[in-house]
Amino acid sequence: MTKPDSGLAPPGSAAPQAESLAAVGHSSRRFEALVQPIEDYAIFLLDPEGCVATWNRGAARIKGYEAHEIIGQHFSRFYTEEAKARRWPEHELEQAVLHGRFNDEGWRVRKDGSMFWANVVITALREHDGSLAGFAKVTRDLTVERRQVEALRLSEERFRLLVENVSDYAIFMLDPEGHVVSWNSGATNLIGYRPAEIVGQHVSVFYPIEDLADGLPEAEMRRAAEEGRSVNEGWRVRKDGSMFWANVTLTAIHDAQGRLTGFAKVTRDLTESRRNEELEHSSEQMKQFLALLAHELRNPLAPVRNAIATLRLAPLTSAETDRARDLIERQIVHLTRLVDDLLDVGRITSGKIELREAPLELHEVIAHAVEAAQPFTAGRGQQVDVQVPETPLRMIGDHTRLVQVLQNLLHNASKFSPDGSRIVIDVHAASRVAQIQVRDHGRGLRPGTFESIFGLFSQDRTLPGPSENGLGIGLMLCRSLVELHGGTISATSAGPGTGSTFSIRLPLERTGMHGLGPLSSAPSLSPLSPPLAGAAHAAPSVPAAPALPALRVLIVDDNCDSADSLAMLFELKGHDVRVAYSARQARERIADFTPDAALIDIAMPEIDGYAALRELRGEVRLANTLFAAMTGFGQAADVELTRAAGFEMHLVKPVDAARFDEVLARAAERRQPAPGSAQAKT
CATH class of the missing domain: 3.30.565.10 (Histidine kinase-like ATPase, C-terminal domain)
Incomplete structure (x- = not known):
């Protein structure tokens, strides 16, 4: 097979080589007059074999060789040992012969052994007959520019890493149409999407339906493009569908010619800050007042509700009395609802509202x-x-x-x-x-x-x-x-x-949950009255209680009306009741009375319900007594406190009559003898 002519003179062909050198010499004299004064570029000629034939001032300045030191030497002297080992100088000449010219960038070696980053253009020179006359080589020193580019790249890389590792802010880029093109870890933490899920999606995915209908995403981008940036606050949507209040800064990005290339978007979650700002209008004294007011209102409501339940058990003599009783009961329900609302306001404004998820x-x-x-x-x-x-x-x-x-x-x-x-x-x-x-x-x-x-x-x-x-x-x-x-x-x-x-x-x-406030699970103590239990019925009636044996009941409450009205209710149901208006009186009442159930108010002066329970629990005779707490507080933490103290049931004032029936039913169960056992005490 005949090998194609590469255009390079074959070794040992002396006559053609001499003719080529003569031609190169003639060209070089004209070339030298033009390029010799140029100092910013190394411009020189090579013969067809790659040996240096001319040398300008720029070449001497950039590479360090004087003309007499380098002319006649092979140009591979300027290349690193690694480049010479892979025959890169020969490859450059071969590519220049095949394509007319060759462009390259890479490290080159000066006379003193130092390195510089060079941009090299090698052009093949041909005679009129098309034969190869040699090569023109132009070299630029781009070391400074390369360092600047490298520094910029490193700076951009450091900035990218910095942005990527910001976890408290969502920082990402949009293209001019509003599609996500970058996504940092803070965006994942805040909004929930991973980069693979959101890159390429339109920014409108973060906006609620009503904002999309109003064209808010497009309006923000227009404002940023016209004014340079747009700052906005509003609700945004996470991947899981939950909402958060966001502070959003959208900045327009332009190139050197002023063309819009996209937007930088920074988003902060201000849900908690917004909530705190809304609640700043209510002072700490107002918070305490609302909680105290609501709690204190429960005390007068309790005896009124007890009295209504008593009236339902007593024989009524006229329809007018029946209507009056129902009217009072409806208003009690309304008042109870207002009190519940007041308590919830106090809890919310103090950050103590609890969700039972x-x-x-x-x-x-x-x-x-x-x-x-x-x-x-x-x-x-x-x-x-x-x-x-x-x-x-x-x-x-x-x-x-x-x-x-x-x-x-x-x-x-x-x-x-x-x-x-x-x-x-x-x-x-x-x-x-x-x-x-x-x-x-x-x-x-x-x-x-x-x-x-x-x-x-x-x-x-x-x-x-x-x-x-x-x-x-x-x-x-x-x-x-x-x-x-x-x-x-x-x-x-x-x-x-x-x-x-x-x-x-x-x-x-x-x-x-992404909402605010502490979350807790409801304790497993006796059923707790729901926040609006009383409002569920306009005129709740006392359900027919199962037939119960006559029980002994102790009521301990410093509110005389509340204690007396409850005693009246229990007595109408056929139970034996003792009333104590303090913990001390409770000790006196049990001297000759062993209760099956004891209902104890928590907030009593001098000795509270917790201390009263401890004293009564110390009596061996009361080992089978069922103890129920009565209080105006019904949060999960309050129920936990009464349970830890030893109460078996937690009643929130004003207590529905059905809840009292539950207390009595549980107490009665304890009196029932187990199959085959001795009869319970009477």
Whole structure:
């Protein structure tokens, strides 16, 4: 096979080589006159074999050789040993012959052995007949530029690592259309997406539905492009569907020609800060006052509720008396609800609200809320229509608190809507979020009040409506409880007389809570009265208690009316009752009396209920006595305290009569002899 002519003179061909050198010499004289004065570039000629034929000032300055030291030497002298070992100099000449020119960058060696980064262009020179005459070589020293580029690369790498390792801020880049192109660990921590899940997605995925409808993502990018940056605060959506209040800074990025190349976005989670700012309007004294007021109001409510239960057992002589009793009972229920709201406000403003989380089904929450609100709506001939999807809507949350939220909204809708009107609960799921809307056809809302109505003690008394508007804390409780579940609540209205719509958004199937406040599990002590247990029935009746033997009951309460009314109730049920208005009197009462059940108030002067329990527990005769605590506090921590002290049941004032029946039933069980055992003491 004949080897193709590479254009390089074969070894031992002396005559052609001499002719080529003569031609190169002639060309070099003209070339030298042009390039000799140039000092910023090394410009020289090589013969076809790669030996240096000319040398300019720039070559001497850059490479360190004088002309007489380098002319006639092979140009491979400028290359590193590694490059020569892989025949890179020969490769450059071969590529120049094949393609006319060869461009390369790499390390080169000066005379003194130092290295410099060179940009090299080798051009093949040919005679008129096409034969190879040699090569022109231009070399630039780019060491300084390379160091600058390397420094910039290192700086960018350090900045990238810095941004990547920021865990408290979501820092990421968008392209000019708003698609995510980078994603740091802080963004993963805050928003939940991993880089592979979000890069390439549009920034609108982080915005709630109403902001998308208003075109907020595009508006923010336009503002940033026009003004350089855009700063905004608002609700944003995590991957799991939960909401957080975000501070967002969007900065436009332009290239050297001023063209928009994208945006840098920095997001902070200010949910807790926002909540704290909202609660700053209520001073510490107000917090303490609300808690104290609500607790103290429970004491007078307890004897009134006991008296009502007693009246139900006593024979009634007229329908008027029956109606009066029912009226009093309805007002007691209303007062109890207000007291519960006041207690919750105190807990929320002091950061002590507790959620009892568990898996739940939203359909059940709505059904229980409608049932609890039925006395309000039925009393005014109003109809509640529930529209829910057929598929289950599962989430993690506090069933009782969510029922409380919806019951409050239904109560509001009923109170501010005409008799016989229709209230709609519309539920649907979208984008990992359940949206619940409560719509009414009542008095509506004035523009500008959609946000303020959720404030503490906020009421709009400028519109016609019921004279008894309550305390103005129900919607504040709703917002706080919804946000504790990682959701949001908002209100809209077309104006006065057009009705209102309250929208709740809750994340579905969350793996953790992103809301505020401490979370705890409910203790397993006796059932606790739910926050709005009394409000679930407009006129709760005393359920028919199972037939019980006559029991001995000790009541210890410094509130005489509360103790006496409860004693009256138990006596009407056929039980033997002793009343003590202090812990000391309790010791006296048991001198000749062994109670089957003892109900002890906790907040008593001098000797409280805990100390009273310890003294009574010390009596051997009371080993089988069932001890129940009576108190105005019903949080999980309060139940834990009474359980740790030795109480077996925890009753929250005002106590429903059915709860007293539970106490007596449990006490009676202890008196029942086990099969085959001796009869219990009488």
